[in-house]
Amino acid sequence: MKAFECPHCGAQMTYDIAKKVMSCAYCGSEIRREEYQEYLDKNRLYTTNELVCPQCGAAVLSYDDTISSFCSYCGSPVAFTKRIVEDSKPDGIIPFAVTKEEASEKYRKKLKDTGFAPRWLLEGGGTEKLIGLYIPYYVFDASASGHGKSKGENRTTSGNSTIVREYEMEYDLDASYSGTRFDAAEAFPDCMSESVDTFDPEKAQDFETSYLAGFYADGGNVSETVYADVVEQLVVNDIRGRTYKHDGISFKASTVTPEVEIRSKKILFPVWLHTYRKGDRISYAAINGQNGDVAAEIPADKGRYLKYSLIVAAVLASILNLFLTIPPTPFLIVSEIILLLFGCSLRKLTGDVYVRENHLDDLGKIGAENLSRAASPDGAATGSAKTSPLSFRVPASVRLKGWWRTLVGLAVVAAVLLSGTVIDSVFYGAAAFNIVLALWSVFDLLKEQRLLASRDVPIFTMKRGGDGNA
Amino acid sequence: MRKLSSRALTVAALIAVLVLLAPFALDLYRAKKNERINAETAGTDASAVTLLDGADLLSDEEEAALRGTMTPVTAFYPVAFVSTDDAEGLTAYLYAESAFYQLYRDGEGILFLIDMDNRYLYLYTSDSNTALSKAKCDSITDNVYRYASVGDYARCARETFSQVYQVMAGIRIPQPMKHASNALIALCAALFCMFVAAISATAIKSPRKVYQLDKNSEKTVNLSNVSATLTRTYRYSNSSSSGGGGGGGRSGGGGHGGGHGF
Numbered sequence: 001m002k003a004f005e006c007p008h009c010g011a012q013m014t015y016d017i018a019k020k021v022m023s024c025a026y027c028g029s030e031i032r033r034e035e036y037q038e039y040l041d042k043n044r045l046y047t048t049n050e051l052v053c054p055q056c057g058a059a060v061l062s063y064d065d066t067i068s069s070f071c072s073y074c075g076s077p078v079a080f081t082k083r084i085v086e087d088s089k090p091d092g093i094i095p096f097a098v099t100k101e102e103a104s105e106k107y108r109k110k111l112k113d114t115g116f117a118p119r120w121l122l123e124g125g126g127t128e129k130l131i132g133l134y135i136p137y138y139v140f141d142a143s144a145s146g147h148g149k150s151k152g153e154n155r156t157t158s159g160n161s162t163i164v165r166e167y168e169m170e171y172d173l174d175a176s177y178s179g180t181r182f183d184a185a186e187a188f189p190d191c192m193s194e195s196v197d198t199f200d201p202e203k204a205q206d207f208e209t210s211y212l213a214g215f216y217a218d219g220g221n222v223s224e225t226v227y228a229d230v231v232e233q234l235v236v237n238d239i240r241g242r243t244y245k246h247d248g249i250s251f252k253a254s255t256v257t258p259e260v261e262i263r264s265k266k267i268l269f270p271v272w273l274h275t276y277r278k279g280d281r282i283s284y285a286a287i288n289g290q291n292g293d294v295a296a297e298i299p300a301d302k303g304r305y306l307k308y309s310l311i312v313a314a315v316l317a318s319i320l321n322l323f324l325t326i327p328p329t330p331f332l333i334v335s336e337i338i339l340l341l342f343g344c345s346l347r348k349l350t351g352d353v354y355v356r357e358n359h360l361d362d363l364g365k366i367g368a369e370n371l372s373r374a375a376s377p378d379g380a381a382t383g384s385a386k387t388s389p390l391s392f393r394v395p396a397s398v399r400l401k402g403w404w405r406t407l408v409g410l411a412v413v414a415a416v417l418l419s420g421t422v423i424d425s426v427f428y429g430a431a432a433f434n435i436v437l438a439l440w441s442v443f444d445l446l447k448e449q450r451l452l453a454s455r456d457v458p459i460f461t462m463k464r465g466g467d468g469n470a
Numbered sequence: 471m472r473k474l475s476s477r478a479l480t481v482a483a484l485i486a487v488l489v490l491l492a493p494f495a496l497d498l499y500r501a502k503k504n505e506r507i508n509a510e511t512a513g514t515d516a517s518a519v520t521l522l523d524g525a526d527l528l529s530d531e532e533e534a535a536l537r538g539t540m541t542p543v544t545a546f547y548p549v550a551f552v553s554t555d556d557a558e559g560l561t562a563y564l565y566a567e568s569a570f571y572q573l574y575r576d577g578e579g580i581l582f583l584i585d586m587d588n589r590y591l592y593l594y595t596s597d598s599n600t601a602l603s604k605a606k607c608d609s610i611t612d613n614v615y616r617y618a619s620v621g622d623y624a625r626c627a628r629e630t631f632s633q634v635y636q637v638m639a640g641i642r643i644p645q646p647m648k649h650a651s652n653a654l655i656a657l658c659a660a661l662f663c664m665f666v667a668a669i670s671a672t673a674i675k676s677p678r679k680v681y682q683l684d685k686n687s688e689k690t691v692n693l694s695n696v697s698a699t700l701t702r703t704y705r706y707s708n709s710s711s712s713g714g715g716g717g718g719g720r721s722g723g724g725g726h727g728g729g730h731g732f
Contacts, residue, residue, distance in 0.1 A: 115667075311482050445665055
């Protein structure tokens with residue numbers, strides 16, 4: 001957001017002492033101060049403090065003089081730079097209903113309930129690192145209309161046979177969607193904002209600055225146009241994916257291309273944000289400030305995971321020993337199935353990590369215009385081909401990362417079966433080799449899970465207006 | 471509180487390791503206990519022992535020694551040793567079944583076959599013999615096939631009937647590979663299930679689920695001015711082919727068994 005932006009070009013305006021007018025150095029506009037104040041009031045602007053973290057560049061708003069010594073986005077203890085800015089008033093706000101202590105308690109309970117949370121995360125979950133933050137969300141309404149043609153079908157049963165009647169359908173379509181929302185904060189990852197979004201927007205109040213007292217607000221520097229394309233795609237996909245019925249005829253509108261009109265309003269949602277930094281990685285936990293729901297990134301502790309696994313394995317083995325005697329050949333095949341299972345899981349997880357690390361699922365961070373560039377394997381812009389956040393392209397090298405063990409195991413199984421040997425030790429040895437590969441995969445799975453449950457310390461290059469003088 | 475549960479978790483994990491290793495220790499204990507033929511329960515009916523060494527695998531001395539090992543089993547069932555180098559186009563299982571039928575018709579018995587034609591061992595018994603299950607037959611032939619692989623057919627047969635007697639007398643035979651394979655399968659299943667639990671516990675939306683229409687959002691889709699023009703009509707029959715008449719089961723008495731190649 002800019003302080004005192006020019007209504008013509010959006011650049012920074014300053015007060016010309018000599019002329020006693022507001023002057024824009026970029027476009028040369030001059031506006032009387034009283035008229036400019038009317039403009040500010042009409043455009044629902046309010047004055048607040050902007051606090052910028054010198055480490056990561058994240059900026060939050062604080063209406064009063066409260067300044068935290070801790071940046072909740074990069075987890076660093078910092079001295080914020082502060083300046084006064086004008087920001088546009090949001091269309092609504094959901095006030096905090098959950099206290100800091102309640103939020104902390106819910107977070108700690110969540111950590112304990114998972115059973116896999118590491119000690120360092122549990123010990124670092126105190127209230128001192130919880131920040132009350134209003135996150136701006138765009139709440140989108142969409143209306144769609146169009147004309148379509150499709151093939152329809154009616155099936156009836158007569159005795160032992162089924163009669164199928166095919167139709168050419170033609171129709172007008174009219175749709176409305178409301179309430180889909182995405183956050184307007186570049187610094188707050190989209191996956192976190194969507195995970196903690198169990199808000200009830202019916203409880204939103206008209207915005208008043210007094211709600212911000214004692215809390216921070218993210219200024220929301222992401223334009224709604226970034227998400228507008230996504231909303232349009234989602235609306236079109238939903239229209240095309242439905243099955244419609246008319247006079248007993250079923251059909252889909254799979255070829256219709258409706259005209260979609262998008263409207264949005266900005267509402268502040270309350271979130272208690274907890275950040276834990278370990279080395280170059282940070283983990284976020286967001287507690288819904290309205291209802292206390294927790295969305296937390298929790299890396300699994302390797303020791304606890306292995307101990308729980310041993311306990312479950314002992315129970316399972318005792319049960320299997322009661323009735324199962326598996327001959328060598330089926331055991332070899334079972335070992336390959338196990339390897340396949342781990343390989344599929346690793347493939348999916350490495351793909352998710354790739355998407356997360358490259359921010360392909362964070363439109364707010366990279367913006368729609370940069371999405372194509374980021375998603376292209378060679379990093380080049382893909383021109384008119386628009387990469388959608390609804391379908392990620394993960395490079396083959398990443399997808400194969402989890403598969404090589406499965407392929408090696410498959411080769412071993414094939415070699416043993418084709419050799420025609422009857423020696424049990426060959427079968428058991430090959431199966432044990434596959435099981436060792438599967439166990440090796442487990443450590444990779446844990447490593448990927450820890451990557452997915454944390455992220456690199458962020459650096460934000462947020463747009464700032466004016467000369468930044470506080 | 472957490473310190474206590476962490477300790478309890480470690481103790482439980484150690485107990486779990488002991489539970490996993492217990493079957494192996496038990497097998498070792500049984501093997502070292504030197505459980506041998508109990509003279510009080512051993513049979514003595516030599517007339518119930520049949521030796522048909524069609525493939526001429528055994529010398530006279532070996533046949534006599536084998537009879538000595540087979541006789542105790544007669545306390546439970548008549549026993550037979552059969553070897554052949556011409557299975558007449560049958561599988562080892564079918565040959566064993568046929569030989570069993572020729573010897574015992576629909577009666578009870580235990581037959582061990584060394585099939586030199588198919589290079590297969592087969593242990594066959596009547597269905598009434600629930601102590602010597604198919605799994606046990608497989609385990610026994612798993613344990614003895616190595617002797618046949620190196621040409622020591624006499625020892626292969628002696629070990630087979632020795633283990634058959636132990637099973638019939640309720641003496642547990644070691645099954646190390648069963649315990650090892652079950653333990654490994656259980657460990658892999660546990661690791662996978664716990665991994666799924668760990669992933670589920672992190673309640674962050676996976677990348678592919680971040681951009682979706684809010685499930686509580688209002689959605690209304692209406693169609694108007696709908697027209698339908700019939701383009702084609704066709705019909706197909708729903709009747710499924712009835713199953714063929716049930717095939718008759720094989721004639722002859724029921725039996726089961728297990729085997730291993732060599």
